[in-house]
Amino acid sequence: MTPQADASSAALPRWREELKTYWMDDGPRFRHIAKVAIAMTLAMGLCMRLELRTPATAMVSCVIVMMHQQSGMVIARGFYRGLGMVCGSFAGLLLITFFPQQPLLFLGVLAVWIGVCVFGASYYRSFQSYGFVLTGYGTAITAIPVWSNPYGVYDNVVFTVSEVVIGVACACVISAVVFPRSVVPELYASSRKNFTDLLNAMHTMLDRATSVAGFDTFLVLIRERVGVESLRSGAVFEDPSIRLHNHVYLDLDRSFLDTVTWIHALHQLKARVAAEADPRALAAADEMIDGLLAIVPNEAQSGLITTEQVGTLSRQLGAFERDLPAHLGRLLQSLADLSPHQRQFVATTGAALFFSIADLRVMCRSYVDARTVGRLPWPQSVLQAISRIGRTRASANRTSATIAGARAAVAVLVVGAAWIASGWVGGATAIVAVAITSALFALAPNPAVASWQIFGGCLGGWLAGFALNFFILPRIDTFELLAASMAIVVMVGSYMNTFAKTAILGLGFSLYFCFTVGITNPTVYNPSAYLDTGFALLCGIAVAAVAFSVLVPRAGDWISAQYMKQIRGLITHDAREADLDDLLYAFELSLRDFILQIASAPADARVNRDHLIGWAFAALEIGRSMIQMRLDTHELGAALPTGWPAEQDAWLAALAEVFTAATPQAAEGALTATRRALDMLPLGENIAVDAMTLTRYRMRALLHFTELTLRDETLTLWQKPEVQV
DSSP, X not given: OOHHHHHHHHHHHHHHHHHHHHHHHHHHHHHHHHHHHHHHHHHHHHHHHTTXXXXXXXXXXXXXXXXXXXXXXXXXXXXXXXXXXXXXXXXXXXXXXXXXXXXXXXXXXXXXXXXXXHHHHHHSOHHHHHHHHHHHHHHHHHHGGGTTOGGGHHHHHHHHHXXXXXXXXXXXHHHHHSSOOOSHHHHHHHHHHHHXXXXXXXXXXXXXXXXXXXXHHHHHHHHHXXXXXXXXHHHTTTOHHHHHTHHHHHHHHHHHHHHHHHHHHHHHXXXXXXXXXXXXXXHHHHHHHHXXXXXXXXTTTTOSOOHHHHHHHHHHHHXXXXXXXXXXXXXXXXXXXXXXXXXXXXXXXXXXXXXXXXXXXXXXXXHHHHTXXXXXXXHHHHHHHHHTHHHHHHTSOHHHHHHXXXXXHHHHHHHHHHHHHHTOTTHHHXXXXXXXXXXXXXXXXXHHHHHHHHHHHHHHHHHHHHHIIXXXXXXXXXXXXXXXHHHHHHHHHHHHHTSTTTHHHHXXXXXXXXXXXXXXXXXXXXXXXXXXXXXHXXXXXXXXXXXXXXXXXXXXXXXXXXXXXXXXXXXXXXXXXXXXXTHHHXXXXXXXXXXXXXXXXXXXXXXXXXXXXXXXXHHHHHHHHHHHHHHHHHHHGGGSOTTHHHHHHHHHHHHHHHHHHOSHHHHHHXXXXXXXXXXXXXXXXXXXXXXXXXXXXXXXXHHHHHHHHHHOTTOOTTSOOOOXX
């Protein structure tokens, strides 16, 4: 064989391998855009066959619902889109009924209604928020076009809802039937990675406790957990077993938050022990922590943890938990000659380990149960779901939601006022555009940037639609050619939508291409109306983008002050005196949302983001201690010293004052109150570690953690941050 033949035969396998690698990376994208084209074509054909008025509405629904590639996410989004559109259409009927010939009142109430819906979208999370988004701009879609003809509102509602239902149904069916991509494997993979990263964080933070603690590790863990929750909310629509295990995932989420908090507290404690403790006390604390780390897998080198390893870890944690009280008792007995302050380091470490192990063991059990095939009692799942409905509400940021709603209302009012003052025919379309943009991107990490990206997508879709509408469609005489022409363009936008950096741009391109082309029965050839519609859309989107940039942007002095006010309120009201029923979990979710919101806000020289995140973590530590202390006091009752209730009230009031005044004097007063409370709960001379004693040790540990947080020199929380220039 010649050398040229050898080179050719060697190049062929390399070429095949490269093609295989490329297909593995981009194959799912091509399958997805083909599914979008099929669903859109099917929806358009059905609407035409049924002689509905605007098949473009169904096409737009397909594009929006199929933003995600997984069938579960598509079905979830479709469900809430349909529900939101029905509610929005009903609201549109009411608006037309009450204000048919009163433009100022009509636009005023419409703006307020859209603001309320945007508030709900920001207040709630996941796909439920999308339902509020659709309710808001669904009202604009159904009411604005027929405002000048009130008798046509019923027909408009019937046609619009029918077209949306057809679009959603086509998208869901095609996504679930044609090359289905299940969300459940991705849910399991994301949950597995999050669990592995949590265990790795335990080793990282507790093995290197002498280093300065940063918040980056915890931010990464929290972001990952939010992603897992988002996948779960889609998976419940796809897999019945996920619905039956839904309460297991909620327990997993709860134990995750508790475990992260304990890891952070143990990290702070070990750093303080290393700096201040007697060598014997330090050795005792290290012995207990090292005993835990010895059984916790560290998969940083070998890969992700397996379900079998989690099951083994759960059993080992159970054994460690059973042996820890006696081991702690022996250690404290051996250190009887040391001062109470030195023995407190050991007792706090033991109590923190005991209860963190309990949370980690619950997390392990829930992790395994979520992957166990089997039928759970249905009433249990229902009751669990009903009992947790309030959690979503409690976890939201009211300040941010109020700002988002007010901003959307102002933007709609500005466009509406311009419409009424000018008599512009396209003003109705501009109002629809500003309502859609204000609602759709209120939840984006950087809504101003997202709005300008959708503006660029709309501009591209408008120009592409003009070329198709007036140069290609007049030469088409069959449905097949029409479908092919539309599908090719939509596939371009859908392909862009599969990449994170161009996702919004691709969405805007496909969405507004379908919207501006406006396939109708019958098709209308009207270039001037087309240009006016595109210009109105761009104006509406631009007004929303300017509103996001100018009206209380997410980075600024005022919004930072509101964040601080909200965080302080969680301590001074919720942690101090709110009803204890499920308060701990709701409080943790609230702070988690604050932390994510602050971390995702755009960088700005006027905002000291590290200061805000430090406040949030300090509030998480101290607020959690306050709530758990109230729970333990309720549990132990008469077993506590006689004067303890009054001492606890004084301690709670002192901590609330810290977050109200935020001064060094308030922090010093809280330290004094904390030390008085510690003196009222002495360790005792006779060490007999039982359940009641461990709960009492936890109370001391919580007080000790609070003291460490108040003394943490790396957090300048009780001083005003310097303004950066």
